[in-house]
Amino acid sequence: MTTAPSPMFDTDELVINMGPQHPSTHGVLRLVLKLDGEKVKDVDVVMGYVHRGIEKLSENRDWTQIILLTDRMDYVAAATNNLGYCETVEKLMEIEVPRRARYIRTILAELQRIASHCLWLGTHAMDIGAMTVFLYAFRERELILDLFEEYCGARLTYNSMRVGGLPLDIPTGWDEKVRAFCDVMEAKVPEYEELLTNNRIWLERTRGIGVISAEDAIGLGLCGPPLRGSAVYRDVRKDEPYAAYDEFDFEVPLGTRGDTYDRYLIRLEEFRQSIRIIRQALDGLPEGPVMGKVPRLLKPKAGETYHAIESPKGELGYFIVSDGRATNPYRFRVRPPSFCNLQGLRPLVIGHLVADVVALIGTIDVVLGEVDR
Amino acid sequence: MAETIGFYTLSVLILGLAVLVVTAKNTVHSILFLVMNFLCVAVLYVVLQAEFLAVIQVLVYAGGIVVLYLIVVMLVNLKGEAEAHQDPRRLSVIGLALAGAVLLELAGILVYSSGSDAAVPSSEAVASPVQGNVEELGWLLYTDYLIPFEVASVLLLVAMIGAILLARREV
Amino acid sequence: MMEITTVHYTVLSAALFSIGVIGVLVRRNIIIIFMAIELMLNAVNINLVAHAHRLENLVGEVFVVFVIAVAAAEAAVGLGIILAFFRNKETVNIDEMNVMRW
Amino acid sequence: MIDTIVIPLLKIAVLVNGVLVAVTFTVLMERKVIAWAQSRLGPMRVGPYGILQAIVDPIKLILKEDITPAKADKWMFTLAPILSLVPALVVFAVVPFGGDELFYVTDINVGLLFIIAVTSIGVYGIILAGWASNSKYPLLASLRASAQLISYEIAVTMTLVSVILTAGTLSMIGIVEAQQEAGFWFFFVQPVAFVLVLIGGLAETNRAPFDMPEAEQELTGGFHTEYSGMRFSMFFLAEYANMLVISAVVVVLFWGGWLRPFPNVAALSFLDFIPSWVWFFGKMFGFLYLFIWIRATLPRYRYDQLMRLGWKILIPIAIGNIVVTAVVKVLL
Numbered sequence: 001m002t003t004a005p006s007p008m009f010d011t012d013e014l015v016i017n018m019g020p021q022h023p024s025t026h027g028v029l030r031l032v033l034k035l036d037g038e039k040v041k042d043v044d045v046v047m048g049y050v051h052r053g054i055e056k057l058s059e060n061r062d063w064t065q066i067i068l069l070t071d072r073m074d075y076v077a078a079a080t081n082n083l084g085y086c087e088t089v090e091k092l093m094e095i096e097v098p099r100r101a102r103y104i105r106t107i108l109a110e111l112q113r114i115a116s117h118c119l120w121l122g123t124h125a126m127d128i129g130a131m132t133v134f135l136y137a138f139r140e141r142e143l144i145l146d147l148f149e150e151y152c153g154a155r156l157t158y159n160s161m162r163v164g165g166l167p168l169d170i171p172t173g174w175d176e177k178v179r180a181f182c183d184v185m186e187a188k189v190p191e192y193e194e195l196l197t198n199n200r201i202w203l204e205r206t207r208g209i210g211v212i213s214a215e216d217a218i219g220l221g222l223c224g225p226p227l228r229g230s231a232v233y234r235d236v237r238k239d240e241p242y243a244a245y246d247e248f249d250f251e252v253p254l255g256t257r258g259d260t261y262d263r264y265l266i267r268l269e270e271f272r273q274s275i276r277i278i279r280q281a282l283d284g285l286p287e288g289p290v291m292g293k294v295p296r297l298l299k300p301k302a303g304e305t306y307h308a309i310e311s312p313k314g315e316l317g318y319f320i321v322s323d324g325r326a327t328n329p330y331r332f333r334v335r336p337p338s339f340c341n342l343q344g345l346r347p348l349v350i351g352h353l354v355a356d357v358v359a360l361i362g363t364i365d366v367v368l369g370e371v372d373r
Numbered sequence: 374m375a376e377t378i379g380f381y382t383l384s385v386l387i388l389g390l391a392v393l394v395v396t397a398k399n400t401v402h403s404i405l406f407l408v409m410n411f412l413c414v415a416v417l418y419v420v421l422q423a424e425f426l427a428v429i430q431v432l433v434y435a436g437g438i439v440v441l442y443l444i445v446v447m448l449v450n451l452k453g454e455a456e457a458h459q460d461p462r463r464l465s466v467i468g469l470a471l472a473g474a475v476l477l478e479l480a481g482i483l484v485y486s487s488g489s490d491a492a493v494p495s496s497e498a499v500a501s502p503v504q505g506n507v508e509e510l511g512w513l514l515y516t517d518y519l520i521p522f523e524v525a526s527v528l529l530l531v532a533m534i535g536a537i538l539l540a541r542r543e544v
Numbered sequence: 545m546m547e548i549t550t551v552h553y554t555v556l557s558a559a560l561f562s563i564g565v566i567g568v569l570v571r572r573n574i575i576i577i578f579m580a581i582e583l584m585l586n587a588v589n590i591n592l593v594a595h596a597h598r599l600e601n602l603v604g605e606v607f608v609v610f611v612i613a614v615a616a617a618e619a620a621v622g623l624g625i626i627l628a629f630f631r632n633k634e635t636v637n638i639d640e641m642n643v644m645r646w
Numbered sequence: 647m648i649d650t651i652v653i654p655l656l657k658i659a660v661l662v663n664g665v666l667v668a669v670t671f672t673v674l675m676e677r678k679v680i681a682w683a684q685s686r687l688g689p690m691r692v693g694p695y696g697i698l699q700a701i702v703d704p705i706k707l708i709l710k711e712d713i714t715p716a717k718a719d720k721w722m723f724t725l726a727p728i729l730s731l732v733p734a735l736v737v738f739a740v741v742p743f744g745g746d747e748l749f750y751v752t753d754i755n756v757g758l759l760f761i762i763a764v765t766s767i768g769v770y771g772i773i774l775a776g777w778a779s780n781s782k783y784p785l786l787a788s789l790r791a792s793a794q795l796i797s798y799e800i801a802v803t804m805t806l807v808s809v810i811l812t813a814g815t816l817s818m819i820g821i822v823e824a825q826q827e828a829g830f831w832f833f834f835v836q837p838v839a840f841v842l843v844l845i846g847g848l849a850e851t852n853r854a855p856f857d858m859p860e861a862e863q864e865l866t867g868g869f870h871t872e873y874s875g876m877r878f879s880m881f882f883l884a885e886y887a888n889m890l891v892i893s894a895v896v897v898v899l900f901w902g903g904w905l906r907p908f909p910n911v912a913a914l915s916f917l918d919f920i921p922s923w924v925w926f927f928g929k930m931f932g933f934l935y936l937f938i939w940i941r942a943t944l945p946r947y948r949y950d951q952l953m954r955l956g957w958k959i960l961i962p963i964a965i966g967n968i969v970v971t972a973v974v975k976v977l978l
Contacts, residue, residue, distance in 0.1 A: 014782065014786075016782050016783070016786075038786070038790075038949060038950075125945065128945045128946060129854060129855060129857070129944070129945040129946025130943075130944065130945035130946075131680075131684075131942070132680075132683055132684050132942050132943060135684035135685065135686060136684065136685070139685060195943065196945070199944070199945065201855055201944055201945045201946070201947055202945050204947070204948070204951050205945060205946075205947075205948055205951075353948060353949065353950060354786070355858070355946075355948045355949055356948065376547075376548055377547070377548055380548045380552060384552075384556045387556065387560060388556070388559055388560060388563065391560055391563040391564070391583050392563055394567070394576075394579055394580070394583060395563055395564075395566060395567035395570070395571065395576070395580055395583075397576075399719075400573060400575055400576065401719075401722065401774070401777060402721075402722075403575075403576055403579060404579065405722070405725075405770075405774070407579050407582065407583070408767075408770065410583070410586070411586065412767075414586050414589070414590060417590060417593075418593055421553075421593050421594060421596075421597040422597060423593050423596070423597070423605055423608075424754065424755065424756050425605070425756055425759070426589075426593060426605055426608050426609070428756045428759040428760055428763045429609065429612060429759075429763075430589075430612070431763035431764065431766070431767065432759065432762060432763035432766055433612050433615075433616060434582070434586075434612065434615070435763075435766070435767055436763060436766025436767055436769070436799070437616065437766070437796070438582070438615060438616055438619045440766075440769060440770070440773070440792060440796060441619055441620065441623055442575060442578070442579065442619070442623065443770075443773050443774075443777075443792070444773075444789070444792050444793070445575065445623045445626060445627060446575060447773070447777055447785070447788070447789060448627065448789075449575075449626070449627070449630050468566070468569030468570045469566060469569070469570060471565070471569055472562055472565040472566040472569055472570075473562075475561070475562055475565050476558065476559070476562035476565075479558035479561065479562065480555075480558060483551065483554055483555060483558060506602075506755070507755060507756055507816060509602050510602055510605055510606065510609070513602055513603065513606050514606060514609065518606050521610060522610075525609075525610050525613040525614070526613075528613065528614065528617050529613055529616065529617050531617075532616070532617030532618075532620045532621050533620060535620070535621045535624065536620040536621050536623070536624035537624075538624075539621065539624030539625055539627065539628045540624045540627050540628065
């Protein structure tokens with residue numbers, strides 16, 4: 001009937017490249033969105049823009065040098081990365097870590113969790129348009145960075161741990177400052193909640209958005225808050241305690257509906273639980289050395305090991321193979337939580353609107369340095 | 374004198390923009406000329422002391438109807454020349470000739486009628502209890518022309534429902 | 545120059561109307577044709593307002609209000625039809641709109 | 647001659663310049679207020695407490711390179727910011743800043759309708775900017791913007807009908823005088839309308855929480871993504887000028903314009919020493935502050951939620967408000 005050539009017009013589908021340079025893809029994530037109007041029909045998640053080959057590099061560094069490479073993975077939670085790596089090597093070499101060092105490590109890891117969640121909360125709220133929360137959260141994160149600076153001299157990439165313990169004991173009076181920070185933080189969390197938790201617009205933007213069932217979450221290999229948001233009880237700190245977590249009393253918050261709002265509530269509750277852990281650790285901080293008996297030249301026996309810890313983003317695992325001859329790992333592999341959680345983005349995003357896409361990128365809390373390594 | 378200059382300026386603008394509307398290649402340009410045309414017509418209404426109509430012209434035509442056209446053009450997302458295909462039975466020359474004939478006819482009527490009633494018939498004074506253009510218009514609309522007014526509102530309602538039904542994606 | 549009378553407005557209106565007629569008859573893009581129809585409605589409105597002014601009787605302006613209402617209704621339904629048509633046949637060329645159903 | 651041409655022209659010149667200066671200082675005020683809300687200092691470097699920032703910012707914008715994308719429609723791309731700025735400035739012609747004839751340019755008998763009509767033209771600037779940029783994000787944003795502006799225009803206009811019913815006139819000055827005669831500000835008889843106009847005004851000026859068309863986080867700046875330099879600053883000016891317009895309209899309609907509180911209570915007549923324009927600008931300042939405060943506090947609505955709010959909540963309430971007002975007006 002019609003004689004005109006058909007490709008004269010666009011089809012209904014609009015393809016949009018979100019990123020790699022987009023204000024709310026949290027780094028250099030690129031999403032190729034296929035839109036029908038404003039609705040997302042399909043999405044391709046493209047990554048690798050900050051791939052630096054950390055795993056391969058590590059196979060040519062000696063065991064201590066790798067610590068500062070791990071800093072560069074999840075650069076907003078460097079101390080946690082250090083902790084995971086050092087514990088894996090300790091497990092491989094069967095080194096006993098002094099109790100005081102384990103306590104301080106726990107404090108550092110939990111401070112880091114608060115800092116990471118602060119950054120997450122700020123950017124997540126900013127993505128949804130609440131810009132004041134962003135600056136409030138960064139204000140508190142700054143206090144943590146000050147604490148880290150006093151402890152190890154760095155503010156972002158700390159290089160704060162060593163195989164077998166810690167490079168330094170805590171400075172005098174540092175524990176009191178951490179205690180003071182806990183008090184401040186405890187007072188500030190309600191401030192965030194006041195701006196968001198019962199805010200009607202916030203509820204409308206997060207409730208029922210990006211719902212994922214427990215089975216799907218497990219099937220996709222999600223971990224950390226996105227998994228717990230779907231009411232799956234999984235926290236490495238409880239399931240396979242490391243550092244000194246088995247000596248402290250804390251709870252693992254769980255969601256019920258598995259939506260963005262639940263994941264938000266979980267992370268806010270984790271603020272409180274982290275403060276609780278830090279206080280217990282400070283109260284029970286034992287005396288003693290901070291470095292175990294470690295040979296000058298680290299040279300593990302031939303063997304392989306996998307060890308996981310609970311980073312702020314989820315389960316951070318290291319798999320290391322040593323051939324027993326060289327002073328560097330034969331094989332070094334990281335199970336990054338951001339990467340695994342990013343798997344969940346596509347099923348979460350499909351069917352939602354463009355405006356929700358940024359909220360959903362925020363809710364899974366990815367750090368591209370860790371995704372790409 | 375000022376009125377004369379104003380009238381001719383406006384006439385030139387209105388007719389020129391109308392020609393541009395009809396001839397523009399790009400549909401969006403055409404729409405923009407249409408908006409300017411309507412704004413000029415609104416100024417003409419002000420000259421004719423119909424301020425209310427002038428504002429309604431801007432509000433409904435320029436601010437409402439033409440925005441609809443613009444949205445539709447953007448939704449339709451024309452890529453190529455919309456007029457690529459021409460029906461062989463279409464005869465544009467005859468169309469132009471017909472339009473010319475219409476113009477001639479109108480001119481003829483005009484010349485004929487302007488000769489016959491040079492004297493302005495004194496209008497039978499409408500007994501309007503209110504003063505001012507807007508008030509009188511409102512008075513007329515809600516008294517003598519109440520039923521047409523209601524019919525118009527029903528028409529708009531029907532049009533609204535019809536448009537929603539037509540534009541709905543899945544029927 | 546002479547004084548501006550109603551005849552001037554009527555001539556303007558007739559010219560505008562003719563341009564609209566030409567647009568409807570010559571163009572094939574249905575959106576342009578719709579706009580040409582709007583031009584013709586405006587021509588009529590100018591005429592009505594001019595005569596209302598001359599006769600000092602507001603009935604003409606009342607008519608204009610109705611014309612504007614009808615134009616709005618026409619635009620809404622017409623554009624709805626264009627959208628529906630475009631979705632099925634991907635064209636706004638009126639020469640291809642030669643079926644009553646699909 | 648002097649009365650009909652020179653004085654109006656002078657007034658217009660003063661008004662346009664005044665609005666532009668006011669806009670630059672509104673931008674400074676926004677930066678400062680939001681900074682204080684977020685426990686920051688805001689601009690501090692240029693002049694005492696950063697006051698001169700208001701002058702430096704426009705200079706920076708004007709001096710910046712003005713880029714036109716290669717595939718853009720050049721004419722439309724240039725025209726769009728003008729189309730969005732001019733209506734925002736024209737509207738001020740009918741805003742009475744004070745009781746005296748000195749403080750307004752003109753008083754036309756369809757003043758309020760004039761404001762609605764002219765602001766409805768402003769949407770072209772946004773739509774054409776998105777279309778002319780020939781880029782996907784601006785196009786999406788301009789589609790959002792057009793749908794948003796049209797639906798909120800309906801809500802606001804319908805709400806204003808009830809105010810017009812209360813006042814019995816369309817003239818801006820007439821509305822203030824009606825409040826003087828009634829002895830109270832219309833806020834006290836039309837609180838619902840006030841809230842509706844405020845929400846609709848936020849939406850029509852693309853302010854948070856309704857700033858979808860320029861959502862930085864979603865659409866990377868929305869319809870002005872491709873703009874820079876002078877043309878960008880015109881959009882910027884238009885946005886803040888619209889904010890001033892909405893504040894001025896709300897003040898005139900609901901807060902008695904240049905009147906003092908309870909204008910016919912003699913006990914408060916000691917307040918009369920304050921000139922009328924001070925009252926007006928004071929109230930306007932209050933609303934500007936409110937807009938900024940809202941922006942610092944609230945997250946952003948989603949596009950479909952915004953449309954739902956407009957069509958399913960605001961418009962029905964507006965219609966109900968008209969009915970109630972009409973019934974009360976007839977009964978009294």
